[in-house]
Amino acid sequence: MKIALIGANGQLGTDINNYFKEKGLGVVGLTQEDIEVCDFNVCNEVLKKIKPDLIINTAAFHRVNLCEDEVLSSFKVNALGVKNLAKICLDLDIPLMHFSTDFVFGGDKSTPYTEGDCPKPVSLYGISKLSGEHIIQYMLSKYYLVRVCGLYGHAGPYGKGSNFVDLMIKLAKEGKDIKVVDDQVLTPTSTKDVTEKLYELIQTDKYGLYHMTNTGSCSWYEFACEIFKLAGLSPNISPTTSEEFGAKARRPRYSVLDNVNLRKIGLEDLRHWKEALEDYIKEN
Numbered sequence: 461m462k463i464a465l466i467g468a469n470g471q472l473g474t475d476i477n478n479y480f481k482e483k484g485l486g487v488v489g490l491t492q493e494d495i496e497v498c499d500f501n502v503c504n505e506v507l508k509k510i511k512p513d514l515i516i517n518t519a520a521f522h523r524v525n526l527c528e529d530e531v532l533s534s535f536k537v538n539a540l541g542v543k544n545l546a547k548i549c550l551d552l553d554i555p556l557m558h559f560s561t562d563f564v565f566g567g568d569k570s571t572p573y574t575e576g577d578c579p580k581p582v583s584l585y586g587i588s589k590l591s592g593e594h595i596i597q598y599m600l601s602k603y604y605l606v607r608v609c610g611l612y613g614h615a616g617p618y619g620k621g622s623n624f625v626d627l628m629i630k631l632a633k634e635g636k637d638i639k640v641v642d643d644q645v646l647t648p649t650s651t652k653d654v655t656e657k658l659y660e661l662i663q664t665d666k667y668g669l670y671h672m673t674n675t676g677s678c679s680w681y682e683f684a685c686e687i688f689k690l691a692g693l694s695p696n697i698s699p700t701t702s703e704e705f706g707a708k709a710r711r712p713r714y715s716v717l718d719n720v721n722l723r724k725i726g727l728e729d730l731r732h733w734k735e736a737l738e739d740y741i742k743e744n
């Protein structure tokens with residue numbers, strides 16, 4: 461199988477690139493120097509030359525606070541870019557694998573969101589990502605639309621500096637006082653684990669919408685405490701509230717995803733987030 465992978469040097473893209481190649485798949489990794497998803501002509505020329513059997517798009521404008529001001533940029537990448545790729549997939553009659561986010565939900569539940577729950581984003585980032593979802597579902601019948609949550613991976617999210625795990629460890633080593641919100645609940649998720657599950661998913665040809673996260677849940681504060689425990693660090697850390705933290709964009713208070721559709725097609729749940737985190741910290 462030949463795969464065109466967009467965002468090959470990003471956090472998730474790096475793991476997909478390495479793991480899928482290890483598994484013998486023909487991956488053509490594309491960075492933003494090779495392809496600009498907002499430019500249809502560029503996408504068309506680059507992708508039609510590759511002639512892939514599957515396009516994987518990890519590109520996103522996902523600086524959540526910045527999306528509140530740079531609405532046009534977020535919709536260009538998260539919606540228009542997706543439309544460009546969907547059109548090319550239609551022309552080539554191939555599936556598109558695309559990633560969305562737990563931030564399409566509003567946090568009004570206190571039990572895990574399933575794929576059947578109605579999205580209700582509370583930020584422009586969430587709205588732009590949901591638009592991308594709608595475009596795929598409107599234009600294509602062959603797609604893997606995968607919602608992930610709280611990603612961390614060895615490459616770090618490009619443009620954001622470092623992921624949450626590495627940032628916490630850095631702040632602790634610098635002896636900083638650390639405040640972390642305790643009123644937003646998520647599932648921290650390893651890009652390595654997601655990548656392995658994606659590999660299983662593309663063997664199935666079972667298209668559709670999927671939630672894909674590690675299992676279990678915690679607040680960002682509990683996540684930070686677990687990082688410090690596993691890394692053997694004891695910084696001065698205290699819980700805070702979203703209100704006190706005062707980020708520009710609202711975040712859902714609760715955005716845990718239940719991976720119902722993966723189980724329906726016979727794929728096992730990913731492991732518990734604490735186990736995945738332990739491996740990540742050991743490997744670092």
Ligand SMILES: NC(=O)c1ccc[n+]([C@@H]2O[C@H](COP(=O)([O-])OP(=O)(O)OC[C@H]3O[C@@H](n4cnc5c(N)ncnc54)[C@H](OP(=O)(O)O)[C@@H]3O)[C@@H](O)[C@H]2O)c1
Nearest residue numbers: 467469470471472492496497519520559561608611617618
């Ligand atoms: N990170 C999270 O916690 C999280 C949570 C939920 C959902 N997600 C979703 O998961 C997916 C992967 O996230 P990630 O953390 O791996 O992101 P990332 O590290 O920022 O990687 C994104 C990649 O996309 C490329 N890219 C950005 N804009 C582009 C454009 N206009 N044209 C072409 N390429 C472009 C970037 O290239 P450059 O590096 O050259 O800019 C980068 O390689 C995204 O769809 C995101 O919305 C992430």
